[in-house]
Amino acid sequence: xxxxxxxxxxxxxxxxxxxxxxxxxxxxxxxxxxxxxxxxxxxxxxxxxxxxxxxxxxxxxxxxxxxxxxxxxxxxxxxxxxxxxxxxxxxxxxxxxxxxxxxxxxxxxxxxxxxxxxxxxxxxxxxxxxxxxxxxxxxxxxxxxxxxxxxxxxxxxxxxxxxxxxxxxxxxxxxxxxxxxxxxxxxxxxxxxxxxxxxxxxxxxxxxxxxxxxxxxxxxxxxxxxxxxxxxxxxxxxxxxxxxxxxxxxxxxxxxxxxxxxxxxxxxxxxxxxxxxxxxxxxxxxxxxxxxxxxxxxxxxxxxxxxxxxxxxxxxxxxxxxxxxxxxxxxxxxxxxxxxxxxxxxxxxxxxxxxxxxxxxxxxxxxxxxxxxxxxxxxxxxxxxxxxxxxxxxxxxxxxxxxxxxxxxxxxxxxxxxxxxxxxxxxxxxxxxxxxxxxxxxxxxxxxxxxxxxxxxxxxxxxxxxxxxxxxxxxxxxxxxxxxxxxxxxxxxxxxxxxxxxxxxxxxxxxxxxxxxxxxxxxxxxxxxxxxxxxxxxxxxxxxxxxxxxxxxxxxxxxxxxxxxxxxxxxxxxxxxxxxxxxxxxxxxxxxxxxxxxxxxxxxxxxxxxxxxxxxxxxxxxxxxxxxxxxxxxxxxxxxxxxxxxxxxxxxxxxxxxxxxxxxxxxxxxxxxxxxxxxxxxxxxxxxxxxxxxxxxxxxxxxxxxxxxxxxxxxxxxxxxxxxxxxxxxxxxxxxxxxxx
Numbered sequence: 094x095x096x097x098x099x100x101x102x103x104x105x106x107x108x109x110x111x112x113x114x115x116x117x118x119x120x121x122x123x124x125x126x127x128x129x130x131x132x133x134x135x136x137x138x139x140x141x142x143x144x145x146x147x148x149x150x151x152x153x154x155x156x157x158x159x160x161x162x163x164x165x166x167x168x169x170x171x172x173x174x175x176x177x178x179x180x181x182x183x184x185x186x187x188x189x190x191x192x193x194x195x196x197x198x199x200x201x202x203x204x205x206x207x208x209x210x211x212x213x214x215x216x217x218x219x220x221x222x223x224x225x226x227x228x229x230x231x232x233x234x235x236x237x238x239x240x241x242x243x244x245x246x247x248x249x250x251x252x253x254x255x256x257x258x259x260x261x262x263x264x265x266x267x268x269x270x271x272x273x274x275x276x277x278x279x280x281x282x283x284x285x286x287x288x289x290x291x292x293x294x295x296x297x298x299x300x301x302x303x304x305x306x307x308x309x310x311x312x313x314x315x316x317x318x319x320x321x322x323x324x325x326x327x328x329x330x331x332x333x334x335x336x337x338x339x340x341x342x343x344x345x346x347x348x349x350x351x352x353x354x355x356x357x358x359x360x361x362x363x364x365x366x367x368x369x370x371x372x373x374x375x376x377x378x379x380x381x382x383x384x385x386x387x388x389x390x391x392x393x394x395x396x397x398x399x400x401x402x403x404x405x406x407x408x409x410x411x412x413x414x415x416x417x418x419x420x421x422x423x424x425x426x427x428x429x430x431x432x433x434x435x436x437x438x439x440x441x442x443x444x445x446x447x448x449x450x451x452x453x454x455x456x457x458x459x460x461x462x463x464x465x466x467x468x469x470x471x472x473x474x475x476x477x478x479x480x481x482x483x484x485x486x487x488x489x490x491x492x493x494x495x496x497x498x499x500x501x502x503x504x505x506x507x508x509x510x511x512x513x514x515x516x517x518x519x520x521x522x523x524x525x526x527x528x529x530x531x532x533x534x535x536x537x538x539x540x541x542x543x544x545x546x547x548x549x550x551x552x553x554x555x556x557x558x559x560x561x562x563x564x565x566x567x568x569x570x571x572x573x574x575x576x577x578x579x580x581x582x583x584x585x586x587x588x589x590x591x592x593x594x595x596x597x598x599x600x601x602x603x604x605x606x607x608x609x610x611x612x613x614x615x616x617x618x619x620x621x622x623x624x625x626x627x628x629x630x631x632x633x634x635x636x637x638x639x640x641x642x643x644x645x646x647x648x649x650x651x652x653x654x655x656x657x658x659x660x661x662x663x664x665x666x667x668x669x670x671x672x673x674x675x676x677x678x679x680x681x682x683x684x685x686x687x688x689x690x691x692x693x694x695x696x697x698x699x700x701x702x703x704x705x706x707x708x709x710x711x712x713x714x715x716x717x718x719x720x721x722x723x724x725x726x727x728x729x730x731x732x733x734x735x736x737x738x739x740x741x742x743x744x745x746x747x748x749x750x751x752x753x754x755x756x757x758x759x760x761x762x763x764x765x766x767x768x769x770x771x772x773x774x775x776x777x778x779x780x781x782x783x784x785x786x787x788x789x790x791x792x793x794x795x796x797x798x799x800x801x802x803x804x805x806x807x808x809x810x811x812x813x814x815x816x817x818x819x820x821x822x823x824x825x826x827x828x829x830x831x832x833x834x
Contacts, residue, residue, distance in 0.1 A: 101126045102140045106397065109148045120149065120156065123167070139173045143182065147399040150186035159183060161201065177208035182399070184209065236260075236275065243301055243317060245273050249358055261322060261358065271298065272322045288398060293391035295411055295421040296321040323419060325412030326354025328476065332407055335483045340521045344372035344380045344416075351412050360414065368415040378481060378524045379558055382531075384410075384418045385477045386554035391420045392473065393547030396466045403452070403464060405472035406444045407479075445504070446485050447472040450538050453505040457498060467540040470550055474535025481528070482519040486512055486536060509538045527556055527563035530745065545661070549747040552829060556744070561824035566741040574737040578654070581647060584734055589639075589678055592726040595803075596686070596719035599778075602796040603715045608708055616702045623696040627689055635685050642677040645670040646735065650742045661748035668743045668753055672760045675732035679767070682723040690716030718777045718800070725771035726807055729814035732760065736821050749829050757826040761819050771811040775804035 108121040123141045128134050142163050149156040160183050164170055173179070184198050199206045236258060238247050245262040248270075252259055257276030264271050290296065297320040334350040342349075348369060352362050363369065375383060388410065392402065402409075402423050409421045449471035454461040478486045489507040491500045512533060520529060531553045537543050544550040556562045568574040577584065609617055640647065645667040649659060659667070690713040697704060744753075778800035 101128060101137045102144065105141050106144050109144060118156065120145065127167075135169060135173055138167055138170060139175050139179070142167075142170065142179060143399060146179065146182055146186060150183075157187070159201070177205050180205045181209050234258075242273070242275065243303055245271070245317070245319065247273070251358075257316075262319070264319065270322045271319045274318045274320070276316050276318075289395055289400060289423060291391055291394045293387045293417070293419050294395065294423065295323065295419045320421075321419075323411040324355050324358055324360045324414050325351040325416065326357075327412070328407035328410035328418075328480065330354050331412075331480060332483075335480060340377035340483070343377050344375040344383075346377060347372055347380050347384070347412075347416055351414065351416055354412075355414060363414050366415045368417060372416045376523055377521060378528050381477050381481045382528055382554045382557040384480070385473065386551050386558065387418050388420055388473055389470070389547040389550040389554060391547070392466065392469050393551065395420075395423055396469075396546060401464075401466055402469045402472075404444050405469055405476060406447045407476060408443060410476070445500075446487070446490070447475045448504075449540075450505055450508045451540060453501045453508070456501045457505070465540065466546055467543045470535050470544055470547065471540075473550070474532050478516075478532050478536065481521065481524065481532070482516070484516070484519050486516045488515075508536075511538060512536060525557055525563050526567035526569075527553075527745075530567055531557060544747050548750070552749045553745070553747065555828045556825075559824050559828040561820065562828040565737060565821060565825060566745050568737070568741070574741075577734065577738045578742065579651065581650075581734070581739060585643075585674075585678060585731055588727045588730045588734075589682065589723075593682055593719075593723050596722040599722070599796050599800055600715050600719045604712065607711050608704075612702070619700045619702050620697060623693060623700060627693055627696065631685050631689060635681050639677060639681050642681070643670065643674050646674050646739050650739050653742055653746065659746070664743055664746050664748055665752065668740065668749075669756055671735050671740045671743060672756050674735050674739075675728045676763065678731045679724045679728045682727075683720045686716050686720035686723055690720075718774070721770055721774050721777050725767055725774055726811065728767045729764070729771075729811050729818060732764070733814055733818050733821070736760075736818060736825070740825075744825070751829070754826045754829040757822045757829070761822040761826075764815050764818055764822075768811065768815045771804075771808050774807070775801040778804065 105121060105123070105126045112119050112121060123138070123145055126141055127138050142160075146158065146160075146163075149158055160176075160180050163179075170176060170179075180202050184193065184195070187193050187198070195210070199209060202209065236242075236247065238249055238260065240247050242262075244265050245260075246265065247260045247262050249261040250258070251261055251272060257274050259272055259274045262271055262273040263269070297318060299319060301317045301319075303317055330350040330353060331347055334346050334353070338346050338349065340346065355362055372380060372383065388405075395402065400423050402420065404422055405420070411419050411421050413419070449464060449468040451462060451464045451468055455464065475486060487504070487507050489504045495503075517529075531550070534543055534553075535550065544553065556566050565574070570576075609620055612620060645663075649657075649663070649667040653659070694704060694709050694712055778797050
């Protein structure tokens, strides 16, 4: 893909995501992103239509558009070689919302009937994907290692399942080891999987439809799909190790499962691996978060490419020899309703315990809303919970003699009731509160209350992997950070008020000795009057300005704690304002001190008080010292409070991304500036004293001395706060993921 094409598609996808944060949703206009008169115009347009089609039907059927509408809007799409693929994608998107027969759909696009039928043959839909016959199943069972199928020499039997038998094979033409799945009439969806190229998704190379006479599979249209070979086994083996070994072994539990799977295949484990060393150093809850973070990223990547999984289960999570997890079998399960059978146990469907409430509801009622990406996050949450605790969070296995409809209804009721105390008690004692919170949000019965996408979930799991970051986001209830929530206004008032009050004392002492005591009684009255007017105006205006600038941190955290919901865009603004709160708390008083240093003498002059030119200099120099005090000392306590007590409440609501990471690092850099200002306060006091005449030094020596000593002590405290703040900010910044497609 050329850079211009990639840029246009990326901008369109990003603007679509931004539009989803607003109410109502206003989709971006495709025409604004299609380049004019370039060779890549048609390719860009095709990509944009695919994204628009996916997003519209994925959010709301009322937003959905048909390919026929796109063809009228953009006539050049008629010449796209991928037009038939777009028509096929429209069918799949519409079928997720409501039952739709293939032949009924094709009456709308008769000219694409043959092409669509050919493409839908890769999905087990309606008449496509011939059912496996008894002869075909028997023929598959007779396949043995050592045989050659097409271009592949079968080496080892890796297992079998609903989708066929899987072998480790050597591809002769490429001289490489691959995993080969052989099926007779069952869906394989290779077109869908082949477009996914991600570090945590099993790479599918290609498919082949084999001749029936060479495979002895009868007339069942035998299909071969070959993909990346992963020797580390599946999450099934990890769960087996979790059931038999203590979770206190941490990441070693995962590594033992991988080594056991490799030994069974005759593989040798890597002798020197930084990834394995990283896993071995993790606790078991951290290991689960480490695995989950990578699987969530894979789901986000797939969703960005218009693919949902809908079949997350232990058998579909594979591991490399180093322990890196990868998701397999994307889009192999049709999201529409399945036939209801009398005995659900007879289905041997190992996916059922991991299905979301909306998937179960759709099994009961084909007209129910189609599951979306949050359904996959729910299934991933169930799997991670089972890895963490050693047991499924829901005790709702199918019962003997129970019909499938009764099983689905009972499972749906259990999931809607939420996680029980018994399930919570099975979590390991060292489970971080952050990981428990993240998984509970994954398993919320209402999809709208779960994480919005895999990127959000990955970000939250990243927070769980950093000890300092997770203690910030989910502090213990007895900690000061937790108990201090809700005390923002009193705390900020003290932090701003005390330094400014001390600055005022210093200012009054100098002005009294050098200016006021040398005035006449009438001028002293005028000085007091101007000062009173100045304070009556400045203090309320400064307070109102501060409240306005910090209105989001002051209100949103309070309302979130009481169940109020906000859009991702509003939360992002609140996080930004929270990190700017300490800046406003010092910059506003700083500005008012400097302005007062000009306006107050001018007010005295306008009131008829005659002041010597040097008096103006003394007055302004004192104001600069007071402004520096107001700028340096309130910043760090307010910033530490904001980062430890206010910001985490916003961070755990999701939607975090690279922008938040940049804001955190900018605040850390600004801390260096304010630390320098704090160090300069004693020096400014001494510098201001140099403007005082020698005979007047004894009048100001006490305030200057107190400023110098107090400034040095305050700097020691400020430096300590600076180091705390810097460590907190960098921990949070490290834990915020960067979106990489």
